[in-house]
Amino acid sequence: MSTDRKLHIGLSLTPTWLKGQRPHPDEALSAGMGPVEYYAELAQAAERAKLDFVFRPDYLVMNQAMAAHSPTFVGLDPTMMLASIARETEKIGLVTTASTTFNPPYIVARQIQSLHWISNGRAGWNIVTSIEGAENFGDEPMPAPEVRYRKAAEFTDLVRHLWASYPGSSSSAPVQAIDHAGEFFHVKGPLNVPGHDAGPPPLFQAGASEIGRSFAASVADATFAAMPDIGDGIELRADLRRRAERHGRSADAVRVLPGLYFFLARTREEAWKLHARAHAHLTRERRVAALKAVLGLDVGALAPDSRITADLLPASEHPVRSRTHADLLRRFILAKNPTMEEVLARPEVVGSAHWVSVGTVDDVLNDIVERFEAGALDGFIALPGGSVNSLNLFFEELVPALVERGLFRRDYEGSTLRQHLGIR
Known part of the structure; x- marks a missing residue:
């Protein structure tokens, strides 16, 4: 199949293939190699595969459970790490993460514009409002989602004005103050x-809740969407396209890029063993606790074959850790009336509501093609699971197969992230 429409593909710089396990010696962050060097090698591999970008998430808390099950976990500041990686790569985009809840806008604007210069126009900003971490920034609790998103909207608008306040050498516009006075910032x-000749860094955003969709449609060039099921993807992408047009933007302005958590192996049986190994540490008790955190639903006293029906669900306004994940799981329960064990196996409970694909290269390839042709996505952010071999199969066989299908580039046509994403 050949088409003018191509996938946009990024790689998450997180050791997801080590999730839930003590790594084998050959799967650790190579002996004698630090995290920066290791991730630089991953970025170079992604660049050889001609991916659009590498992406680094961020956490402003120390997740002790993550450290216990992933001893190689190191929470380096993403912008500083990507600045180092910029010197080891030439064309691949570098998408960093910065919270609008806990950072000053001027500092974020300066850091990301600096990364843009260091990388010669390859920086991008993943805008997050954060769902935890308040205890590391004072005594106040986490603000309500509505407050976080109001702050994020003002923060993002302010950063964009700061980027425009000092035009680059190709512009004759003067340098001028912005004199911003808003609800949260002065x-x-x-x-x-100064601005870079490549244009401003592209904006990424990850929320898929009602308020998150509205924000993404108004400002994002791409959304790191949570969509475990193809139906969720079709609905979300169509909705974001409609919302973008209501904001006076093109329907194509927001590229929908779900996280693809894949387990690749030579046989389906081996792939499913990798999947089981990755989640073996999640006991039933931990899954029950995770379900309560995600949805506010306590099923600890129910029998394993009990069905979870609408009458068991907490009120929709019940406080939850992530509204996006809660809404996805709520819709699944309302549509399916699943058993408790089916609910406890859901991605929202055992992971982060990512799309999960398990099997051979052909199996995962067909899964990607099906969703792309159905209009459920514009690309994806790769989250290799299970083993280093799964990662290698992605680079060595899956991406080339997408190229042969005419769904991905053979070579870069530009050298900036805006060019890779087709942003004018």
């Missing part, structure tokens, strides 16, 4: 880093 400006 900033005079201008920024002390």
Whole structure:
């Protein structure tokens, strides 16, 4: 199959193939190699595969459970790490993460514009409002989602104005203050880093809740979407396209890029063993606790074959850790009336509501093609699972197969992230 429409593919710089297990010696962050060097090698492999970008998430808390099950976990500041990786790569995009809840806008604008210069136009910003971490920034609790998103909207608008306040050498516009005075921030400006000739860094956003969709449609160039099922993807992408048009943007302005958590092996049996191994540490008790955190639903006293029906669900406004994950799981329960064991196996409970694909290269390839042709996505962010071999099969066989199908580029046509994403 050949088409003018191509996938956009990124790689998450997180050791997801080690999730839930003590790594084998050959799967650890190579002996004698630090995390920066290791992730630089991953970025170079992604660049050889001509991926659009590498992506680094961020956590402003120390997840002790993650450290216990992934002893190689190191929470390096993503922007600093990507600045180092920029010197080891030439064309691949570098998408960093910065919270609008806990950072000053001027500092974020300056750091990301600096990364843009260091990488020669390859920086991108993943905008997050954060769902935890308040205890590391004072005594106040986490703000309500509505407050976080109001702050994020003002923060993002402010950062964009700061980027524009000091035009690059190709512009004749003057440097000027922005004199911003809003609900959350007062900033005079201008920024002390000029704009790059590549144009401003593209904006990424990950929320798929009602308020998150509205925000993404208004500003994002791409959304790191949570969509475990193809139906969720079709609905979300269509909705974001409609919302973008209501904001006066093109329907194609927001590229929908779900996280693809895949387990690749030579046989389906081996792939499913990898999947089982990755989740073996999640006991029933831990899954029950996770379900309560995700949805506010306590099923500890129910029999394993009990069905979870609408009458068991907490009120929709019940406080939850992530509204996006809660909404996805709520819709699944309302549509399926699943058993408790089916609910406890859901991605929202055992992971992060990512799309999970398990099997051979052909199996996962067909899964990608089906969703792409159905209009459920514009690309994906790769989250290799199970083993280093799964990662290698992705680079060595899955991406080339997408190229042969005419769904992905053979070579870069530009050298900036905006060019890779087709942003004018």
